[in-house]
Amino acid sequence: MIFTYQYIKHDIEKLQEILDFLFYDVWLVAEGPFDIEKLNGNKDLKDIYEELGNIDYDPTSTKKNQKGKSAYFFNSSIENIYNEFAKINDDNFKLELIDFYSINNDIESLCSNKLKTPITYPELKARNPDLEGALYNFYSKLYGNESPFNLDIFGKLNEVLILSHYNSFMMANDSGICPFCGIYPIDGNYVSTREAYDHYLPKAIYPFNSINFKNLSPMCYKCNSGNKSTNDPINHIKGRKLAFYPYANNHSEIEFQFELLSKNVKSITPSEYTLSISAPAKNEEIETWKRIFKTDRKYKADGSIEYYSRYDELICNKHKAKEWFEDIFDYYENAKSISDIEDADKYYEKVVKATTRNPKLVENTIKRKFLEECKMKGLFNINP
Ligand SMILES: [Zn+2]
Structure with a gap:
């Protein structure tokens, strides 16, 4: 890339913190059936889970109920993934998952160090297809129009949080040029439109990092849709490669x-x-x-x-x-x-x-x- 972005701290990172808590403090230690007490370590999330559980939703009904659907999706995904973790009786596999979770979220190391080995959905599927299915079902929908994080209770990802993040991001990164091509302009804060965020490591390939903003950055439309698309910069499956990290301090x-x-x-x-x-x-x-x-x-x-x-x-x-x-x-x-x-x-x-x-x-x-x-x-x- 021609130059790199400056990473910004923002409230939107709280969503990734929720996922970190679920992974380390709920799923990894899963034992016995799931109940709300498993969320005791995070009072806010426990309250959210309880409130979402009170929203009416009938999964068999054809009536449009996005709020109910999202609430049901979030809570049932937590439980489904918990149940899959509870079935794992291989402690070494759990230890490996701890490493993979950490590495898949360490975008900078994955770009700069080929010894860092991430895990992909196909690799996870080969080890534990049910766990892969539950994780894919959840993580692939966390970003975008169907995300449960678009609910009020999470601060409305699409309508509020991303717009606020984009605004702060463009104040810190105000060149107005797409750093990935150096050709096209990037929408700034004085136009009503914004560029889409690209998942640098594609969310369809890698679990655990679909809402990690170190893996997300605004990109011009031509770079995002016409060129990069779902290509994997580090090319893990076909032959590991080094890649520029979009938020590197030294480029x-x-x-x-x-x-x-x-x-x-x-x-x-x-x-x-x-x-x-x-x-x-x-x-x-x-x-x-x-x-x-x-x-x-x-x-x-x-x-x-x-x-x-x-x-x-x-x-x-x-x-x-x-x-x-x-x-x-x-x-x-x-x-x-x-x-x-x-x-x-x-x-x-x-x-x-x-x-x-x-x-x-x-x-x-x-x-x-x-x-x-x-x-x-x-x-x-x-x-x-
Ligand atoms: Zn571009």
Whole structure:
């Protein structure tokens, strides 16, 4: 990614704290049948459970009753998962689950350390299909329109908590640019719409982290839906990979190298230049990022193109490189004397300098590299 976000503390983290309590203090120690007394260690949650239990709901009725359905879903999920844990008589497996719960929620370590081994739903299913089923049923619905956390009693996740989190988040992260591509804008606090939050480690693959905000971050629509989608950055199943952590405090400098292979800059096509992107000491992370966000060209085995880099459009669109070049070339072309050429040089310097003002915008970096390459290759040279 081009830059990282700053993580913010927010009340929304209380939802994950509820889940932590359920895992460590209710499910892991499950013994005998479930009853409300099992929640004694968390008075607030006990009150919530009791109140939700008083809401009328008939699971067999076809009448729409979202409130009742959510309340029933939350309470019955706690009980179902409890019952599955109570059946486990292998203490070593429980100890493993403690590790997996902790690791699946340690997004930063999973991104930066391949020795950290998470657990996926298919892996859990192979060990204990009933437990996997109960956990998947619960965790896969905790985020989104069907989440029980949308109920008043939890502070209304969708209608209130996320909006409040987004507002605070955008105050702390106010560049207005998507850090995953550096191309598209991110909705800020002065528009009525907002970007969707992406589960960096997909919630359909990994249990336990679907409401962990270290695993959630706003992402532009193109990155989220068109490119990353449900791809797994750490690629645990197909061959473990390192990945950038969206909230890393120290993010490597991303370097762009651009080289012209032809002088045909006025109608340039991807085959007429090379654009390579690197990050010192973070080779694997940058390759992961290119793969997930399609920020590098991909070729088929026969050498034909599978897809272009998303940055190719930033160069080949007729209003980009062609206009960047012509804007400066006109000054050199009209030069009648040495002092005119000096003025053109000054203009070139000014345009290049302007591209350094916002390094988070990739188009600025590409424009600078392109113009520097044009200058170095002598494409502005005119004899008065
Ligand atoms: Zn983006």
